[in-house]
Amino acid sequence: MSDLTDFLIKLIPLLPLLAVIANGLLGSRYSHETAHRLAWGSVGLSFLCTIGVFAEIVKTGTAREVIVYEWIFGGDLSINLAFLVDSLTCMWLLVVTGVGFLIHVYSVGYMHGETGFTRFFTYMNLFMVSMLLLVMGNNYVVLFIGWEGVGLCSYLLIGYYYDKTSAAKAASKAFVVNRIGDAGFLLAIFLVFIHFKTLDYTKVFAQVSTLSPEMATAIALCLLVGAVGKSAQLPLHTWLPDAMEGPTPVSALIHAATMVTAGVYMIVRNHAIFDASPMAMEVVAIVGGGTALFAATIGLVQTDIKRVLAYSTVSQLGYMFLGCGIGAYTAAVFHVITHAFFKALLFLSAGSVIHALSGEQDIRKMGGLSQKIPWTFRLFLIGTIAIAGIPPLAGFWSKDEIMGHAFVTHNYPYYIVAAIGALLTSFYMFRLTYLTFSGPSRMDHHTEEHVHESPMVMIGPLMVLGILSVLGGLALGFPPEQGWLHHFLEPVVGAAGTHEVSTGLMVALMGVATAIALLGWGLAHFLYHVDPSAAETGAARFSGVYRILLNKYYVDEIYDFLFVEPLKRLGTLLDWFDRTIIDGLVRGVGRTAEWSSAASTWIEKHIIYAGLNVIGYSNHLAAREGRKVQSGMVHHYAGLIVAGIFLLALVVQFIVQR
Amino acid sequence: MVPLSAYVAVSAILFMTGLLGVLIRRNFIIVLMSVEIMMNAANINLVAFSHYLESMSGQLVALFNIAIAAGEAAVGLAIIVVVFRGKISTNVDEMNLLKW
Numbered sequence: 001m002s003d004l005t006d007f008l009i010k011l012i013p014l015l016p017l018l019a020v021i022a023n024g025l026l027g028s029r030y031s032h033e034t035a036h037r038l039a040w041g042s043v044g045l046s047f048l049c050t051i052g053v054f055a056e057i058v059k060t061g062t063a064r065e066v067i068v069y070e071w072i073f074g075g076d077l078s079i080n081l082a083f084l085v086d087s088l089t090c091m092w093l094l095v096v097t098g099v100g101f102l103i104h105v106y107s108v109g110y111m112h113g114e115t116g117f118t119r120f121f122t123y124m125n126l127f128m129v130s131m132l133l134l135v136m137g138n139n140y141v142v143l144f145i146g147w148e149g150v151g152l153c154s155y156l157l158i159g160y161y162y163d164k165t166s167a168a169k170a171a172s173k174a175f176v177v178n179r180i181g182d183a184g185f186l187l188a189i190f191l192v193f194i195h196f197k198t199l200d201y202t203k204v205f206a207q208v209s210t211l212s213p214e215m216a217t218a219i220a221l222c223l224l225v226g227a228v229g230k231s232a233q234l235p236l237h238t239w240l241p242d243a244m245e246g247p248t249p250v251s252a253l254i255h256a257a258t259m260v261t262a263g264v265y266m267i268v269r270n271h272a273i274f275d276a277s278p279m280a281m282e283v284v285a286i287v288g289g290g291t292a293l294f295a296a297t298i299g300l301v302q303t304d305i306k307r308v309l310a311y312s313t314v315s316q317l318g319y320m321f322l323g324c325g326i327g328a329y330t331a332a333v334f335h336v337i338t339h340a341f342f343k344a345l346l347f348l349s350a351g352s353v354i355h356a357l358s359g360e361q362d363i364r365k366m367g368g369l370s371q372k373i374p375w376t377f378r379l380f381l382i383g384t385i386a387i388a389g390i391p392p393l394a395g396f397w398s399k400d401e402i403m404g405h406a407f408v409t410h411n412y413p414y415y416i417v418a419a420i421g422a423l424l425t426s427f428y429m430f431r432l433t434y435l436t437f438s439g440p441s442r443m444d445h446h447t448e449e450h451v452h453e454s455p456m457v458m459i460g461p462l463m464v465l466g467i468l469s470v471l472g473g474l475a476l477g478f479p480p481e482q483g484w485l486h487h488f489l490e491p492v493v494g495a496a497g498t499h500e501v502s503t504g505l506m507v508a509l510m511g512v513a514t515a516i517a518l519l520g521w522g523l524a525h526f527l528y529h530v531d532p533s534a535a536e537t538g539a540a541r542f543s544g545v546y547r548i549l550l551n552k553y554y555v556d557e558i559y560d561f562l563f564v565e566p567l568k569r570l571g572t573l574l575d576w577f578d579r580t581i582i583d584g585l586v587r588g589v590g591r592t593a594e595w596s597s598a599a600s601t602w603i604e605k606h607i608i609y610a611g612l613n614v615i616g617y618s619n620h621l622a623a624r625e626g627r628k629v630q631s632g633m634v635h636h637y638a639g640l641i642v643a644g645i646f647l648l649a650l651v652v653q654f655i656v657q658r
Numbered sequence: 659m660v661p662l663s664a665y666v667a668v669s670a671i672l673f674m675t676g677l678l679g680v681l682i683r684r685n686f687i688i689v690l691m692s693v694e695i696m697m698n699a700a701n702i703n704l705v706a707f708s709h710y711l712e713s714m715s716g717q718l719v720a721l722f723n724i725a726i727a728a729g730e731a732a733v734g735l736a737i738i739v740v741v742f743r744g745k746i747s748t749n750v751d752e753m754n755l756l757k758w
Contacts, residue, residue, distance in 0.1 A: 630757050631754065631757055632753075632754030632755060632756050632757025633750075633751060633754055633757075634689070634750050634753070635680075635681055635750065635751075638680050638681055639681055642677065642681070
């Protein structure tokens with residue numbers, strides 16, 4: 001049985017990988033039908049394998065390590081391509097493969113007829129492989145491989161419509177901003193290795209008590225930088241809203257349900273290190289709380305349906321970080337799971353809306369859609385109620401747990417931040433719903449004629465997600481802090497720290513949370529349904545605030561001014577330096593060689609050859625003149641002999657004898 | 659008694675005659691004859707000194723010389739005949755092929 005489980009564990013990432021290889025290398029040779037069947041089929045099989053593994057883990061209750069391949073070994077370094085499947089990984093695997101499968105199926109309908117259909121599914125499957133490696137790895141290196149892999153796929157999929165400038169720019173932006181976080185994460189890995197001489201989770205966490213508080217803080221903060229980059233927290237949140245340039249299923253899968261929660265996974269996985277540093281925990285909570293509030297305020301005024309959802313994602317991720325920061329790891333994981341359900345649902349229904357309106361994303365040009373696309377409307381409404389935190393839907397339980405935890409651990413500032421965030425969340429989500437689905441239609445005539453409900457292949461996955469959004473919270477986390485999930489995760493994150501809380505206080509907190517959510521709904525109902533002009537007058541009265549929010553606190557502009565522009569200018573300067581000085585030097589060397597070679601050529605031609613020619617010509621001349629002595633005339637020879645004898649005689653007479 | 663100097667004088671006169679003949683005349687046969695004269699001038703010299711020094715070796719060389727002269731005349735005349743067949747001429751100046 002255990003062998004079978006090990007085999008299933010290996011199969012989980014392998015199946016999508018095979019689909020990537022098949023679709024990536026041979027995809028152009030067969031039809032789109034085969035390509036998408038391979039894609040969702042492999043993910044579906046992975047999901048089935050996950051269920052098998054999950055059942056085994058639930059039964060035995062122990063973590064399982066599988067070494068697939070001994071990768072790097074030498075000295076005291078040994079890194080394996082190995083998987084650690086414990087309850088935490090299990091939950092993530094279920095979410096990734098389950099939600100991933102639904103979104104793959106949905107994509108078949110959504111992407112129908114797009115160019116690059118096979119390419120889309122290749123990237124999606126590659127993303128699945130990377131994400132599975134990320135959550136399954138038993139050491140930091142495998143985690144990092146997955147981490148970079150999902151970043152790459154995110155880049156590729158945001159830039160799916162690569163001939164669109166804004167998409168290409170958004171893709172680069174996402175990649176570059178993620179690199180900042182990755183640098184922090186890498187530093188953290190180095191620090192871990194320096195201190196522990198190993199990168200395996202189990203070994204690291206076993207000796208985490210040997211960490212000095214300073215070291216723990218350093219590692220934890222570096223990890224946090226990585227998590228902030230990947231999970232789009234302040235101050236690296238700017239890439240996520242722009243990432244909505246990608247196709248909607250991508251936004252749902254990568255930029256809402258799975259990849260962006262990798263930061264939360266990483267913090268929960270490393271909670272032993274974070275626990276050792278109260279200061280780092282404080283920073284995590286501040287980042288999370290700040291982001292939750294910050295992004296929610298921006299979400300209030302955005303007009304692009306996907307961007308509202310994107311800011312809502314950032315905000316909800318902030319909640320998860322806040323939960324981690326106050327030690328409510330289980331609650332954070334819980335929120336990740338419920339968020340994956342309802343945010344995927346929201347994004348996919350938004351995709352369905354966009355699909356129905358032939359690509360329109362501006363909510364100012366929507367309205368009155370509830371009759372025309374009833375299923376999409378119902379499912380979107382379920383998602384909205386779930387995220388707003390109205391019981392008994394999923395979002396309420398997880399969000400309430402984070403808020404409750406903040407309250408009972410006496411972190412009242414965080415509680416207040418979370419409560420305001422919840423109010424804003426409820427408000428902007430219902431605003432979105434009202435603007436999209438109710439009121440008079442603001443579509444142009446052409447679009448209105450073509451409005452149609454999405455096909456079953458798209459609505460089907462939405463219904464499953466809708467059911468999960470309704471029941472997921474109750475099934476996993478009821479009663480609060482005592483639910484099934486809490487017991488399941490206990491071996492990994494430690495006892496959830498049940499607090500001595502009277503039932504009365506608990507119910508009161510729940511009541512407050514519900515009231516907050518309903519208040520947000522009520523406000524939105526009043527402003528966008530009962531009296532639509534009130535919203536405009538409100539915006540006009542607070543035009544300064546409104547403009548700041550509409551421009552997202554000018555963060556992009558500030559980054560442009562502080563980093564992008566100076567870097568560009570530095571780049572231009574370096575470019576100039578390179579072209580003028582370095583290239584000048586190189587070209588100078590080249591030209592000197594050219595000149596010297598020309599000079600030496602000249603010297604050879606005119607001096608050395610001339611010398612040689614002088615020798616040659618003089619020989620030639622001497623020979624030409626000298627050969628005339630040999631006239632062929634016997635008399636001349638005889639005369640010369642006689643003359644020679646006389647000379648010889650004279651020499652003998654006057655020189656030798658003397 | 660004829661003194662040695664007379665012999666040497668005759669020999670010198672003959673030699674110069676032969677030499678001038680070689681240098682001046684153009685007819686191959688005359689040149690060959692002049693060469694014979696020069697050789698005989700040398701023979702007179704040899705014989706004269708042989709007598710004067712009372713040594714027989716000079717006379718021996720003279721006899722040897724006469725034999726050589728005969729051979730030389732034979733070879734020389736043969737060359738002349740061959741050349742004459744080709745050129746129909748015995749002019750030495752026309753025989754200038756061995757030059758340059």
